[in-house]
Amino acid sequence: MQVLLVHAHPEPRSFCAALKDRAVATLRADGHRVEISDLYAMGFDPLAKAADFAFRRDPDYLNYALEQRHNEALGGLAPDIRHELDKLLWCELLLLVFPLFWFAPPAILKGWIDRVLLSGVTYGGRRFYDRGGLRGRRALVAVTLGGREHMFGPDAVHGPLEHMLRPLLQGTLAYVGLEVLPPFVAWHVPYVTDEVRADYLAAFAAHLRRLDSLAPLPFPSLDDFDETMRPRG
Amino acid sequence: MQVLLVHAHPEPRSFCAALKDRAVATLRADGHRVEISDLYAMGFDPLAKAADFAFRRDPDYLNYALEQRHNEALGGLAPDIRHELDKLLWCELLLLVFPLFWFAPPAILKGWIDRVLLSGVTYGGRRFYDRGGLRGRRALVAVTLGGREHMFGPDAVHGPLEHMLRPLLQGTLAYVGLEVLPPFVAWHVPYVTDEVRADYLAAFAAHLRRLDSLAPLPFPSLDDFDETMRPRG
Numbered sequence: 400m401q402v403l404l405v406h407a408h409p410e411p412r413s414f415c416a417a418l419k420d421r422a423v424a425t426l427r428a429d430g431h432r433v434e435i436s437d438l439y440a441m442g443f444d445p446l447a448k449a450a451d452f453a454f455r456r457d458p459d460y461l462n463y464a465l466e467q468r469h470n471e472a473l474g475g476l477a478p479d480i481r482h483e484l485d486k487l488l489w490c491e492l493l494l495l496v497f498p499l500f501w502f503a504p505p506a507i508l509k510g511w512i513d514r515v516l517l518s519g520v521t522y523g524g525r526r527f528y529d530r531g532g533l534r535g536r537r538a539l540v541a542v543t544l545g546g547r548e549h550m551f552g553p554d555a556v557h558g559p560l561e562h563m564l565r566p567l568l569q570g571t572l573a574y575v576g577l578e579v580l581p582p583f584v585a586w587h588v589p590y591v592t593d594e595v596r597a598d599y600l601a602a603f604a605a606h607l608r609r610l611d612s613l614a615p616l617p618f619p620s621l622d623d624f625d626e627t628m629r630p631r632g
Numbered sequence: 633m634q635v636l637l638v639h640a641h642p643e644p645r646s647f648c649a650a651l652k653d654r655a656v657a658t659l660r661a662d663g664h665r666v667e668i669s670d671l672y673a674m675g676f677d678p679l680a681k682a683a684d685f686a687f688r689r690d691p692d693y694l695n696y697a698l699e700q701r702h703n704e705a706l707g708g709l710a711p712d713i714r715h716e717l718d719k720l721l722w723c724e725l726l727l728l729v730f731p732l733f734w735f736a737p738p739a740i741l742k743g744w745i746d747r748v749l750l751s752g753v754t755y756g757g758r759r760f761y762d763r764g765g766l767r768g769r770r771a772l773v774a775v776t777l778g779g780r781e782h783m784f785g786p787d788a789v790h791g792p793l794e795h796m797l798r799p800l801l802q803g804t805l806a807y808v809g810l811e812v813l814p815p816f817v818a819w820h821v822p823y824v825t826d827e828v829r830a831d832y833l834a835a836f837a838a839h840l841r842r843l844d845s846l847a848p849l850p851f852p853s854l855d856d857f858d859e860t861m862r863p864r865g
Contacts, residue, residue: 409679409680409681409694409696410682410693410694410695412692412693413693413694439679439681445678445679445740445743446642446672446678446739446740447642447733447738448642448672449642449643459645460645460646461642461643462643462822463642463643500745500746501742501746501749501799501803501804501807502798502799502804503742503800505742505746506678506679506739506745507678507679507739509734509736509737509738510678510740512734512739513733513734513738528789545697547860549860549862550861554863555861555863556852556857556861556863557802558798558802562798563798563803564799565791565796565798565799566734566796566797566798566799567736569790569791569796570790570796571734571735574734589695619789619790624789627780627782628780628782628783628788628789630788630789
């Protein structure tokens with residue numbers, strides 16, 4: 400299996416980084432190939448902007464998605480975008496390992512999504528969800544957070560974590576056609592003992608080793624919608 | 633009313649920028665005071681990082697939330713964070729005007745949230761949701777997007793837009809105690825006629841003029857949870 404691991408934590412010695420390292424060691428020990436995009440270590444630029452494009456379809460007005468398609472065709476994407484996109488298209492599993500900031504990815508990871516998930520390649524027109532450009536590949540999210548597990552769920556104070564993660568799990572990963580596996584979650588991380596952390600690391604390795612037995616999360620199929628994206632009768 | 637408008641679009645001539653300008657004109661014409669944080673124009677740095685802090689409670693290990701509290705107390709926050717935080721604490725209405733990128737704020741706006749919504753000031757301990765640090769103030773989100781209105785809703789392909797926006801509306805704005813008003817949405821923006829755009833601008837001005845008559849969205853109350861954040865029996 401070819402794996403792209405995208406990691407985003409401002410502290411290299413964080414527990415989240417330990418999860419990243421455990422994933423790399425586990426996957427490589429099992430014979431998988433792993434590429435790593437450690438966004439803070441790379442100094443990844445998260446800003447979607449005009450300078451991302453060598454050429455302009457419209458030099459007077461930036462339509463980011465249109466310029467993505469135009470520049471992909473002409474070879475005019477910024478080198479960092481092109482490089483990340485090549486890693487993304489190489490991988491069979493996209494593994495995102497990050498701390499939850501405001502129930503969502505840190506800005507540096509959001510910027511990787513904004514810039515690298517290219518219009519025309521990963522989605523476009525009616526190619527999204529189960530017709531998305533990355534269909535046939537899988538995605539797994541692993542997050543660390545400060546909250547306790549009982550603070551998430553149907554009657555819990557924050558509701559189900561999967562609902563908070565909807566724009567990422569459904570609106571991004573499933574949108575581009577990826578099969579999204581159940582997330583791995585390390586709860587209450589700043590407050591737990593070393594023993595609990597060791598348990599999380601072992602559980603994460605086990606989660607990675609049973610990916611084939613995990614049922615992907617359910618998301619919409621375009622088969623259920625007509626050409627104008629209205630539900631079929 | 634004192635209003636902080638935070639805007640994030642990479643194209644200064646975008647329709648989203650026109651919404652921002654219309655908001656400023658409408659609010660000022662009605663006698664309100666408006667501060668503007670135009671994040672792209674400011675070159676706002678979205679990265680949560682060690683360099684955000686002049687002092688360190690722990691120089692060897694970055695716990696971002698702890699250093700926010702430590703540096704706020706000692707006057708060691710990066711000047712751009714301090715400046716934005718002052719504007720936030722000054723405002724009575726926080727108005728976010730941005731294009732939906734991947735069903736979420738662009739990275740530059742996510743970074744504003746990551747860096748400016750300071751631990752210890754806007755939330756902390758058991759001060760969140762209706763006990764959050766910004767309670768008594770309101771928030772309004774105005775978004776532009778490419779999708780059509782019929783693509784959102786209970787039976788629609790993407791589900792309700794408010795569900796996609798949950799990490800922002802509930803997990804961020806309501807979390808810090810803000811009363812969150814119903815979002816203003818301009819659908820299908822890259823494809824609509826100038827007449828439709830003019831209608832959107834007029835509707836946005838009308839939305840801003842009837843804020844007092846809009847019922848805030850419902851979110852959890854900590855009164856319904858005990859000290860450990862478990863639901864009360």
